[in-house]
Amino acid sequence: MSKIVKIEDLNKAAQKGLVTLMPKKTKIMVGMATSGIASGAAEVYKALDEEIKKRKLGIILKKTGSMGMDCIEPLVDVVSPNMPRMAFGRMTAKKVPALIDQIVKGAIETEKPVYVIDEEEFICTDKKIKYLKGRRPAALKDIPAIGDVPFYAKQVKLATRNCGVIDPENIDEYIARGGYFSIYKALTKMKPDAVIDDIIKSGLRGRGGGGFLTGNKWRSCREAKGDIKYVLCNGDEGDPGAYMDRSLMEGDPHSVIEGMIIGAYAIGACEGYIYVRNEYPLAVANLAKAIEQARDYGLLGKKILKSGFNFDIRISKGAGAFVCGESTALMASLEGKAGEPRAKYIHTVEHGLWDRPSNLNNVETWANVPLIIARGGKWFAGIGDKASAGTKVFSLVGKVNNIGLVEVPMGIPMKDIVFDIGGGIPEGRAFKAVQTGGPSGGCIPATMENLPVTYDDLWKAGSMMGSGGMIVMDDKTCMVDLARYFIEFLESESCGKCVPCREGVHRMRQILEDICAGKGRKGDIELLENMSAAIIDGSLCGLGSSAPNPVLSTIKYFRDEYEAHIRDKKCPAAVCKALIKYRIDVDKCTGCGRCPKVCPTGAARGKIKQAHTIDLKTCIKCGACLESCNFDAIIVE
Amino acid sequence: MNKVMNKKIKEIIGKYDVDKTSLIAILQDMQNEFRYLPKEALVETGKHLDMPLARIYEVATFYNAFSLKPRGKYLVEVCAGTACHVKGGFNLLEKLERELNIKCGQTTEDGTFTLEQVRCLGCCSLAPVVRIDNNIHAYLTQDKIPRILKNYKK
Ligand SMILES: Cc1cc2nc3c(=O)[nH]c(=O)nc-3n(C[C@H](O)[C@H](O)[C@H](O)COP(=O)(O)O)c2cc1C
Ligand code: SF4
Ligand code: FES
Numbered sequence: 001m002s003k004i005v006k007i008e009d010l011n012k013a014a015q016k017g018l019v020t021l022m023p024k025k026t027k028i029m030v031g032m033a034t035s036g037i038a039s040g041a042a043e044v045y046k047a048l049d050e051e052i053k054k055r056k057l058g059i060i061l062k063k064t065g066s067m068g069m070d071c072i073e074p075l076v077d078v079v080s081p082n083m084p085r086m087a088f089g090r091m092t093a094k095k096v097p098a099l100i101d102q103i104v105k106g107a108i109e110t111e112k113p114v115y116v117i118d119e120e121e122f123i124c125t126d127k128k129i130k131y132l133k134g135r136r137p138a139a140l141k142d143i144p145a146i147g148d149v150p151f152y153a154k155q156v157k158l159a160t161r162n163c164g165v166i167d168p169e170n171i172d173e174y175i176a177r178g179g180y181f182s183i184y185k186a187l188t189k190m191k192p193d194a195v196i197d198d199i200i201k202s203g204l205r206g207r208g209g210g211g212f213l214t215g216n217k218w219r220s221c222r223e224a225k226g227d228i229k230y231v232l233c234n235g236d237e238g239d240p241g242a243y244m245d246r247s248l249m250e251g252d253p254h255s256v257i258e259g260m261i262i263g264a265y266a267i268g269a270c271e272g273y274i275y276v277r278n279e280y281p282l283a284v285a286n287l288a289k290a291i292e293q294a295r296d297y298g299l300l301g302k303k304i305l306k307s308g309f310n311f312d313i314r315i316s317k318g319a320g321a322f323v324c325g326e327s328t329a330l331m332a333s334l335e336g337k338a339g340e341p342r343a344k345y346i347h348t349v350e351h352g353l354w355d356r357p358s359n360l361n362n363v364e365t366w367a368n369v370p371l372i373i374a375r376g377g378k379w380f381a382g383i384g385d386k387a388s389a390g391t392k393v394f395s396l397v398g399k400v401n402n403i404g405l406v407e408v409p410m411g412i413p414m415k416d417i418v419f420d421i422g423g424g425i426p427e428g429r430a431f432k433a434v435q436t437g438g439p440s441g442g443c444i445p446a447t448m449e450n451l452p453v454t455y456d457d458l459w460k461a462g463s464m465m466g467s468g469g470m471i472v473m474d475d476k477t478c479m480v481d482l483a484r485y486f487i488e489f490l491e492s493e494s495c496g497k498c499v500p501c502r503e504g505v506h507r508m509r510q511i512l513e514d515i516c517a518g519k520g521r522k523g524d525i526e527l528l529e530n531m532s533a534a535i536i537d538g539s540l541c542g543l544g545s546s547a548p549n550p551v552l553s554t555i556k557y558f559r560d561e562y563e564a565h566i567r568d569k570k571c572p573a574a575v576c577k578a579l580i581k582y583r584i585d586v587d588k589c590t591g592c593g594r595c596p597k598v599c600p601t602g603a604a605r606g607k608i609k610q611a612h613t614i615d616l617k618t619c620i621k622c623g624a625c626l627e628s629c630n631f632d633a634i635i636v637e
Numbered sequence: 638m639n640k641v642m643n644k645k646i647k648e649i650i651g652k653y654d655v656d657k658t659s660l661i662a663i664l665q666d667m668q669n670e671f672r673y674l675p676k677e678a679l680v681e682t683g684k685h686l687d688m689p690l691a692r693i694y695e696v697a698t699f700y701n702a703f704s705l706k707p708r709g710k711y712l713v714e715v716c717a718g719t720a721c722h723v724k725g726g727f728n729l730l731e732k733l734e735r736e737l738n739i740k741c742g743q744t745t746e747d748g749t750f751t752l753e754q755v756r757c758l759g760c761c762s763l764a765p766v767v768r769i770d771n772n773i774h775a776y777l778t779q780d781k782i783p784r785i786l787k788n789y790k791k
Contacts, residue, residue, distance in 0.1 A: 030708035038760045240757035241719030278702045279758055320701030320755065334775035336660040338763040366658055384733035397720040404762055435719065471719050485722050489756065495699075598780055600735055623728045624779045 003298030005306045010184055013297070017176030021166065022120065022129060026059045026080040026103060028052075030091075031073055031164060033066035033250045034282050035243070040092065047093035048076070049098045059103070065251020067208055068405035069151055072114055073379035077164075078103060084131045084140065085120075086113035099358050108139035115146045123161050124178025124374040141375060142464070151599045152403045154384065154420055158391045159207075159367045163251035168286050171293040174254040180299055182373035183261050187307050187417040190373075195266040196222065199369070201377030203389030208234050208239075208325075208362030208467050209440070209542075211388070211455040213255045214369075217359060221349040222267045224357035229269040231260050232353065232360040234330060235276040235283065238322035239438030242469030245363035245392040247405050249276065249283035252367065253290035257313060259366030261299065262373055267359055272313040275330055278320045282487030287315055322439075322493035326541050327352075327360050340416040340495045341541035362467065364393055385411030388454035393437075396422050396629065399429065400472040406452065415449035433557070437466030439486045439545035442553025443479065464546075478575035480557040480565050484512035486550035492541060501636060504535040508551065516576040520566035556581030570580040577621045579636060586611040588633035595625035595634070645670055646678050650685045657686050657714040663705055672712075673704040696703055701756075709744040709751040711789050713737075714768040718757030726765035730754065733767070736786060749790060 004010055020027070030045045045063065052059050067075070072089030079085045080103060087413070088099065088111055095111060102109040119130040124578060146152050157163075166173040180255070186195050200215030221229060233256060237245040249256060260272045276284050291313055293299040302310045321339050323329045329339035331353045352358025368390060372380045381389045386411035394417065396406050401423035408417060418424065425431050433443040435621055442463035444451055455465050473482070487509045497501045508531055511524055532548030539545040554560060564570045571579040584595075584604075589611040595604040596612065602617040606612030614625070626634040649666045653659045660682070667678045674697055683693045697703045714778045717722075730752075734740055735781040737750050760766050763775035774785060 034758075034773075035760050035762050038763055038775050237759070238648070238756070240717070241721075241761050242757070243759040243761055246759040277759075278700075279755065317662075318700075319663060319665060319703065321699060333661065334658075336658040336662075336696070338696050395720075395761055400721050433787060438719070444759060470718065470724060477723050482723070485719070487715075495757075518640050600732075620731075622731055622779070623725065624732070628780060 004180070005298070007184060010181060011171045013175040015168065015176075017172030017174070020060060020062070020170065021173045021176050022131065023060055023079065024081065026057075026078070027062060027156070028103075029062045029064045029077040029079075029167075030057055031066050031075040031077075033247055034280075035070045036066060036073045037282075039070075039073040043093045044074045044076060044091045044096065047096040047322050048100070052147065055100065055104075057100070057104065062167045063165040063167065063169070064246050064404065065168055068160065068247075068281060068407070069402065070156075070404040071402055073576050075164075078113075079131065082105065082106065082132065082137070084136060085117040086140070086143075087117070087146075088116050089114040090105050091117075100596055101350075102423055108137075113140070113143050115144050115149045115152075117141055117146045122177055123158065124181065124371055126375065131588075143469060150423060151406075151421055154412065154416055155407050156391050157407050158371055158383070159248065159255075159393055160252070160363050160405070161371065162255060163247055166252065168251050169252055169289050170288065170509045171254060171297065174252070174488065174618065178296075178374055179254055179370065180258055182370040183265070183299065186262050186373055187264055187305050187309060188329050192222065192266045192268065194286065195262060195373065198377040199266070199372060201634055202372045202380035203377075203387075204365065204368055204372060205455060206362055206390060207364035207368075207392065209464070210439075211465055214361060214365055217349060217361075218263060218267050221345070221357050221359040222271075224260070224350040226357045228271070228356050229267055230265060230353045230356060230358040231264045231269045232334070232358055233260055233272070233274040233366055234325060234327075234360055234362045235274055236281070236318055236325040236330060237280075237363075237467065238325040238493075239469045241471050242395045242438060242467055244395055244405060245469045246277075247282050248363050248367050248393075249280065250286050253283075253287045254294070254371060255367040256287070256363055257290055257294055257300070259369035260313060261304070261311055262369050263361070263366065265309055265357065269359070270310055270312075273334055273353070274313060274315050275324070275334060276315060276317055278318045279594065284315060284317060291315070321495075323425050323490075323495045323541070323543050326543060329541070330360065331358065338495075341543070343540060355542065364468070374618060382588050384409045385452065385454045387456055394470040395468060398435075398471040399425055399474040399477065401426050410454050411452045413449070414451045415445060415454055417453065417470065422472065425472070425474045428478065432473045432475050432477060433469040433479070435473065435482065435547070435550075436469065437464035438469045439490050440464060440542065440549055441466045441469075442549045443473075443482070454588065462549070462556055464549070475571050476575070478516075478573035479554040479561050480512065480571070481573075482515055482576045483551045483554045484509065484516050484545040487512055489549070490543065490547045494547075495602060496540070498540045498544060500535045500538035501540070501547060504531055504538075505544070505547050506534075507531065508548070512551070514572075515562065515565045516588070517578040518563075518565070518569045518576075522566065524566055525559065527561050529555065573629040580621060582614050582619055582621060582625065583635050583637075584612050584614055585633045586636050588631050590631055590633075592630070594628045594630070597626040598628045600624060640673070642675060642677065646675075646681050650681055653685070655686060656658050657688060660686060660688070660693070660702070664693075664697060668703055672708045673706055706746070709748050710752050711770045712768075713752045714755045714758070715741075715752070716756075716758050716760075716764070716766045716768070717754045718761060720757075720761035720762075721765040724764040726778060727768055728766055729777055729782070736782055750786070781785050
């Protein structure tokens with residue numbers, strides 16, 4: 001590969017990328033992010049590869065990231081002449097021959113796409129390219145366009161613009177989508193200060209939790225004294241139940257890398273590190289390949305684009321510690337030490353990694369940067385909410401029908417995400433609450449479903465934006481158990497450096513465990529509130545000072561549930577094992593004999609074709625009978 | 638000391654300069670190679686980096702990815718992330734404890750399985766999930782567990 005120096009070189013790479021991105025011949029893409037692979041995408045890919053080779057077809061087979069709709073994976077996208085792009089959901093290796101058959105015929109037979117994409121939007125360059133000149137073939141008339149699928153209709157894809165569209169291992173496809181033109185623009189036409197001004201103008205706030213204005217942080221780091229400065233990327237994603245950053249690093253690693261190059265230029269940094277969570281091997285692999293390609297093109301390394309600017313990036317793998325997502329702990333970990341945070345009054349923009357000025361941003365923050373430089377800060381500021389510009393990626397999971405990764409404009413009401421995009425609650429159950437912000441966040445109850453999703457509104461409601469976990473809960477989720485769950489998580493992840501966090505969170509966990517076990521005492525709620533105040537005040541880092549949030553917000557909105565546990569020894573959601581009983585609804589039980597078979601203790605018993613019973617003495621409440629019953633006859637209360 | 642192990646340890650250390658920053662990376666390589674951190678590995682790493690064993694031990698015990706005890710042939714990791722928790726992942730853990738006849742954190746007597754909990758595997762959309770020997774088992778239910786374990790025992 002020859003190095004990119006001039007705009008013509010970039011254009012040439014873009015042309016090359018477009019050939020595979022929107023080919024004249026048939027192309028098949030398989031969504032091969034971690035969640036796709038876990039749903040069986042690798043087997044589908046293998047079957048496609050074999051079938052194509054067996055029949056000697058000139059079909060391009062590619063891997064891509066995830067478009068977000070994980071509930072229909074494995075997802076196979078087909079682009080062929082005279083057809084729009086078609087997305088086939090829930091693919092299996094078995095269905096592959098039939099799919100190939102119909103592709104060869106140019107027809108739609110047994111396999112029907114879930115949706116079609118008539119044109120690709122190139123958001124960096126503000127262009128749209130159609131797949132089809134004329135009208136869609138009649139066979140596809142009834143298939144919705146992607147924009148009409150409820151899951152996608154209200155989404156705006158900025159940070160995830162390339163996920164599920166490009167082959168993440170192909171730099172030319174990234175360039176074809178307008179990538180690396182932003183660093184070219186910055187290096188050739190903008191002074192570092194102008195770059196920072198544009199980022200400030202965009203209103204971009206950190207997507208990793210706190211929502212700090214990115215441009216301001218960059219400016220402080222630029223102004224800090226020191227010859228050697230670092231830009232760092234926080235890919236630790238410790239929030240359990242969230243995977244936005246994984247999806248970005250896997251599906252579009254170049255956007256993160258380009259963002260960091262632009263940041264480094266603006267700040268005056270010469271080295272960068274991406275700190276990736278231990279559990280994300282595919283993200284590490286794709287980032288490593290992308291860095292290699294960027295080096296080959298002269299977009300990383302010495303004299304980038306023949307300017308005087310030198311910058312390179314290294315990847316560092318985390319080793320499994322939630323607290324390492326915290327900025328100072330992350331830097332300690334990068335230095336090879338145990339990841340213990342340090343006091344906040346020493347600013348990392350001045351004294352960070354190896355005591356040098358360091359600027360840390362989250363993966364999604366970095367991925368937004370090239371787009372802002374391409375389209376201008378003013379354009380970006382016009383999207384979303386006034387004080388929370390742009391979009392936010394959320395992992396919409398839990399008790400919701402359409403599970404997946406969604407990117408929405410800031411300010412969108414919570415209920416639009418849960419009901420319009422998420423398709424509501426499964427099995428017609430009642431919507432109870434949404435948990436955001438992970439272990440540092442809180443719950444938004446269903447009564448506040450109109451709450452606009454912005455940094456400040458979430459904060460005022462007692463939760464926070466966090467990095468983007470959004471866990472939907474129905475009436476079968478116990479809020480006391482949830483609070484206990486988060487506190488237990490934080491207890492095990494506290495680094496133990498300061499007493500309020502180490503001992504306080506430990507004690508809170510014991511109290512919550514007692515409440516869940518039916519051993520709660522009068523005054524426990526107040527005790528939890530008092531302890532929370534002390535822990536918030538006395539902890540050194542954000543882990544401790546936000547640890548009580550899940551408890552406080554559930555007490556605030558679901559105090560009656562705490563009281564039911566403590567006073568009545570009842571778990572209204574029927575989750576806490578010490579407070580529930582399993583029994584069989586004799587009217588519904590058909591005596592099919594399934595539950596006695598699965599019950600590990602023999603508590604579920606009965607004669608075939610006669611209503612069964614559960615012996616409460618031997619029942620260990622494992623839920624095996626509930627899972628196995630086809631007649632809804634198991635009652636938990 | 639086991640000769641093969643000793644050679645491997647030397648090999649891994651040989652890849653790194655004498656730079657304290659590399660400590661975590663060296664331990665990660667050791668963990669990958671042996672699936673736990675043998676004492677010899679910690680001692681040799683300390684000698685190479687000119688660091689007291691206590692510092693090595695501090696790091697080795699701080700991070701969840703490191704294990705000081707040998708693990709079984711297959712690692713069974715039950716996701717205890719939020720999405721998996723609200724979908725009843727805890728029942729899967731208890732089922733696995735009963736099936737394998739061990740508690741979370743232990744290894745079966747025959748050395749086949751080690752049972753552990755992890756915090757989110759990033760597959761929250763497929764909750765509840767269990768990862769066995771790096772394969773994700775999605776939307777898992779208790780009744781599927783015996784058959785899955787049987788496949789590994791073969
Ligand atoms: C305990 C704790 C864990 C955190 N975990 C993460 C994380 O996993 N990912 C992340 O981007 N930020 C995390 N943060 C926030 C970071 O400290 C930091 O604010 C952020 O990475 C800065 O980037 P941003 O300004 O682009 O958001 C965490 C903070 C705390 C206190
Ligand atoms: S607040 Fe908790 S996690 Fe943070 S430094 Fe103190 S003990 Fe460690
Ligand atoms: S919560 Fe289990 S994979 Fe994320």
